[in-house]
Amino acid sequence: MTSKLMRDEPLLSVEGLTKHFTTSASVLGRKGTTTVRAVEDVSFEVRAGETLGLVGESGCGKSTTARLIVRLLEATAGRVVFDGIDISSLSRRAFRPLRRDIQMIFQDPYGSLNPRHTVGQIVGAPFAIQGTRGDKKGNVGELMARVGLNPEHYNRYPHEFSGGQRQRIGVARALALRPRLVVCDEPVSALDVSIQAQIINLLSELQADFELTYLFISHDLSVVRHVSDRVAVMYLGHIVELADAADLYGDPHHPYTEALLSAVPGQAHERERIVLRGDVPSPTDPPAGCPFHPRCPRAQALAGADGAPERCQTERPPLVGDGVRNVACWYPLVGESGQAGRATTASR
Amino acid sequence: MAHYIVRRLVWVAVVLLAVTLIVYAIFFLLPAGDPAVRHAGKIPSEENIAEVRAQFGLDQPVYVQYGKFVKNFFVGDEYGWPGLGFSYETRTPVRDKVITAAPRTLSLIAGAVVIWLIAGVGIGVLSAVKRHSWLDRLAMGFALFGVSAPVFWLGLILLYVFWEKLGWLPGTGYVPISESPVDWFLHLIMPWSVLALAFAAVYARMTRGNLLETMGEDYIRTARAKGLSERRVVLKHGLRASLTPIITLLGIDMAILVGGAVITESVFNIQGLGHIALTGVNAQDLPVTMGVIMIGACAVVIMGLLADIAYAYLDPRVKLA
Amino acid sequence: MPETSTARLLEVSDLAVHLPTRDGVVKAVDGISYTLNAGETLGIVGESGSGKSVSCLTVLGLINRDSAQISGRVIYDGSDLLEATESELRMVRGNEISMIFQDPFAGLHPLFSVGDQLVEAIRAHEDVKKRVARERVVELLHEVGIPQAAERFSSYPHEYSGGMQQRAMIAMALINNPRILIADEPTTALDVTVQAQILELIEKIKEELSIGVILVTHDLGVVRDVTQNVLVMYAGRIVEHGSTAAVFAEPKHPYTWGLMESIPLLEVETRDLRAIDGAPPSLIHLPTGCAFHPRCTQAFEGCDKARPELDQTEHHQAACHLARTDRDRIWQERRRRPADASR
Structure with missing residues (x-):
């Protein structure tokens, strides 16, 4: 997929996006509320025509971020600017015309399709909702053919299709109104490997044909690498690293990125496997300072008598960089070229 | 808490x-x-x-x-x-009326609950384990009968057969347990059975449904994979998970009966709370009507609370807050 | 491949599992054979519906034996588990052969504490006092890497994280010192860093206890990292069988090629993914001849007629009608394509 190197305006720009889920326990008021800090001060841009990958483990906030962008959820703080318009401050009504420009593809192709509607109705629904006139059936048939479905199956129901075909239906529905930005939330995670490739290839072709911009969310590092021009890595609600895909995968600067990459099984060349100890902390009670410091092999390697370096424990590192490579770490893995240098920090 | x-x-x-x-x-x-x-x-x-x-x-x-x-x-x-x-x-x-009537109603409910729980859960388990067998069909036929048979009709039939014709059981009326436990018991067998039947039927169907659903869970496969006997798999792992919602329902059902076993009380002339409520309404006797309604309402809300507490106790995932 | 020197633990031959349904007979497993040795990790890889899970459940009699039509032999310790009575099987399950599953949260009973569930596993096979069993459980929980095992003993599954739950499941499977561990997609529900922890644990256990491990997965990367031998299954049959190193270096079946070429690789920047066209077949109406032929890029006349058997001559076997020399040549050509070269 092509990344345009011209200094083009970002199509989507997310600034300080924050989402806290608050559950209040009591009617009589006593007892505190618990706050899940799902997304914390996340900022990034998606340039027109590119694919930005958003990768991280479960609970890191990547899906919440997606839902905030398409306004399935309302943000606690921050702005989402689409094509120069701050969509996070628009009323629902004012946002509606923009909905057609921003579409979403979901993980579970079955759960997101109404079982009582035919494929024709599902794919055709966006036309009806947005009041688009014209030859609906013809448009739907054309779209179905484009995503690799047989247009003669117009009157079939979702359960009559296989998992891969259902995801094609989901793709067709998302593309019906010719959106400009498509947020793909784990679009291939529920599919068998041989089918995954079909959908990934389809998404690439469609991106070229329809000049789409993708925000591609997945836990699968290999898939993200394959589809993305640039990649953002999330941990516990924060973006910890954001860079061009090749740079980030070839030479990660954040210790978490490095550990994550090393954990992917089946790699041909010998990358020292860094097995992180312990679990991801709860987002209701995130660690002070850098969210990764309690598990960070780098912090452990630099640790003195009082544990990790003080800065890691007390101050949250901001995402800084030259706009191309950005990392949120007080002691990034820079300058230690090659795997060997970094492997010394690994705890095995 | x-x-x-x-x-x-x-x-x-x-x-x-x-x-x-x-x-x-x-x-x-x-x-x-x-x-x-x-x-x-x-x-x-x-x-x-x-x-x-x-x-x-x-x-x-x-x-x-x-x-x-x-x-x-x-x-x-x-x-x-x-x-x-x-x-x-x-x-x-x-208050005096209620105090006289309450033990009668409570005796009626207590015995009926024991019968319907044992019969309902027992039949439900059997028919779930032997699904699609003749036993299952028989049990579910019984359940259908139990739900649809009118209480007054059934009560009269029992009275006719066991009292009038066979003379095995005493007829209508109530004897306090303090007076004669045996007579208390004999007088209550028929009302208990009649009252329990419909509930037993409902509980049997529910137990069967819950248990069948539970037996498809992954943790049942785990229980089998660790080498437990099928009996233990069903009766411990399966039933434990299936009974939790039933226990919750039980509390509410019992509470509703405090003021609501009217027909059974009337057929067997037990003169419990349902009976005085009925006479109170007929005689426009507001204080009596109110009294029974208040007792019934108390029973419902308090049993509801107890059921919720029991649920939290039985299911560690439930947090009362 | 270490083969003859080590003890043979399990020998499966011609295992077939047919499940009658209203729509017809589902041929979930259709004649597979393999052996498992002590100290070996055998990978069974395939997509959903390939029969990989059903074949493992059948070994332990965990599919409904009344309704399924099962044939073949599963020889463990000199006797055929398929012939065993329910109570004989009960003695084997969780004691000689243990199994762990994909979703550890669903696999643990939500209403009993984790510790109690492990104690129960001991007492199903051994008449020991609860207190003694409890000590053993705490010790093992500690060994599989659960911090504060003594306090965690009384916790309920929902109070454990996903990784902890799978550790607890592994502890439950190991508590009676089994000789075989069957792990059915043990890391599929877990995050990649947790997956690394769990795979490391299984590896360590296998080494220390020298047990045989069957690892069922759809993830070729996992197979490559932790198995010595691998079966590739498609539509209830084995299409390729050999040492993991050989299968990854010289895959011989077009389905295996397709699998390998359809997964994106971490190390390779861009490469066209060659998807396998179509979808896996219905197990009720299997294609005639080779079940893969409708999706196979190499299919030729005759593939739809006769069903190919695994080569009997070679150490590394594949079930394909292509001549062996052709397969080798085609793979070499496919591999040389620039896009694929970097692997």
Whole structure:
């Protein structure tokens, strides 16, 4: 997929996006509320025509971020600017015309399709909702053919299709109104490997044909690498690293990125496997300072008598960089070229 | 936990208040004749009626009567706590009536619960384990019968067969357990069975459904994979998970029966709470009607609370907050 | 491949599992054979519906034996588990052969504490006092890497994280010192860093206890990292069988090629993914001949007629009608394509 190197305006720009889920326990008021800090001060841009990958483990906030962008959820703080318009401050009504420009593809192709509607109705629904006139059936048939479905199956129901075909239906529905930005939330995670490739290839072709911009969310590092021009890595609600895909995968600067990459099984060349100890902390009670410091092999390697370096424990590192490579770490893995240098920090 | 219970008890009071309001409203808004006229004698004079009215407190504005009732209920009156007032019809304290009737109803419910739990859960387990067998079909046929058979009809048939024809069991009526446990038991067998039948049927169907669903869970496969006997898999792992919702329902069902076993009580002449509620309504005896309704409402809200606590105790995933 | 020197633990031959349904007979497993040795990790890889899970459940008699039509032999310790009575099987399950599953949260009973569930596993096979069993459980929980095992003993599954739950499941499977561990997609529900922890744990256990491990997965990367031998299954049959190193270096079946070429690789920047066209077949109406032929890029006349058997001559076997020399040549050509070269 092509990344345009011209200094083009970002199509989507997310600034300080924050989402806290608050559950209040009591009617009589006593007892505190618990706050899940799902997304914390996340900022990034998606340039027109590119694919930005958003990768991280479960609970890191990547899906919440997606839902905030398409306004399935309302943000606690921050702005989402689409094509120069701050969509996070628009009323629902004012946002509606923009909905057609921003579409979403979901993980579970079955759960997101109404079982009582035919494929024709599902794919055709966006036309009806947005009041688009014209030859609906013809448009739907054309779209179905484009995503690799047989247009003669117009009157079939979702359960009559296989998992891969259902995801094609989901793709067709998302593309019906010719959106400009498509947020793909784990679009291939529920599919068998041989089918995954079909959908990934389809998404690439469609991106070229329809000049789409993708925000591609997945836990699968290999898939993200394959589809993305640039990649953002999330941990516990924060973006910890954001860079061009090749740079980030070839030479990660954040210790978490490095550990994550090393954990992917089946790699041909010998990358020292860094097995992180312990679990991801709860987002209701995130660690002070850098969210990764309690598990960070780098912090452990630099640790003195009082544990990790003080800065890691007390101050949250901001995402800084030259706009191309950005990392949120007080002691990034820079300058230690090659795997060997970094492997010394690994705890095995 | 204590915090939760306190909060729920506050709710209990609110619910009870709402109940009294509704019943008062029905009684005073729906025209059914003046209770004072009805209870003042055969050919009452104006003075008689005024006297009765004053005696019942009916000369005061409705809100004063209501306020007095609520106050008495929560604080107690001259006959003790809870103050339920004075029956128009029999001129005795309602509290005494309730105290006489309650053990009868509770005896009826207690025995019926034991029968319907054992029968319902037992049949449900059997038919789930032997799914699609003739046993399963028979059990579900029984369930259908149990749900659809009218209680008064069934009661009369039992009385006819076991009392009238065979003479195996004593007929209608009630003997306190303190007087003769054996007679108490013999008098209650038929009412218990009749009352339990419909519930047993419902519980059997529910147990069967829950258990079948549970047996498809992954943790049942784990239980088998670790080498447990099928018996243990079903009776410990399967049933434990299937019974939790049933226990919750049980509390509510029992509470509803406190004021609601009217038909069974009438057929077998048990003269429990349902019976006095019925006579109270027929005689426009507001204090009696209110008394039984309040006791029934208390039972429902308190059993509901107990059921929730039991649920939290039985399922560690449930947090009361 | 270490083969003859080590003890043979399990020998499966011609295992077939047919499940009658209203729509017809589902041929979930259709004649597979393999052996498992002590100290070996055998990978069974395939997509959903390939029969990989059903074949493992059948070994332990965990599919409904009354309704399924099962044939073949599963020889463990000199006797055929398919012939065993329910109570004989019960003695084997969780004691000689243990199994762990994909979703550890669903696999643990939500209403019993984790510790109690492990104690129960001991007491199903051994008449020991609860207190003694409890000590053993705490010790093992500690060994599989659960911090504060003594306190965690009384916790309920929902109070464990996903990784902890799978550790607890592994502890439950190991508590009676089994000789075989069957792990059915043990890391599929877990995050990649947790997956690394769990795979490391299984590896360590296998080494220390020298047990045989069957690892069922759809993830070729996992197979490559932790198995010595691998079966590739498609539509209830084995299409390729050999040492993991050989299968990854010289895959011989077009389906295996397709699998390898359809997964994106971490190390390779861009490469066209060659998807396998179509979808896996219905197990009720299997294609005639080779079940893969409708999706196979190499299919030729005859593939739809006869069903190919695994080569009997070679150490590394594949079930394909292509001549062996052709397969080798085609793979070499496919591999040389620039896009694929970097692997």
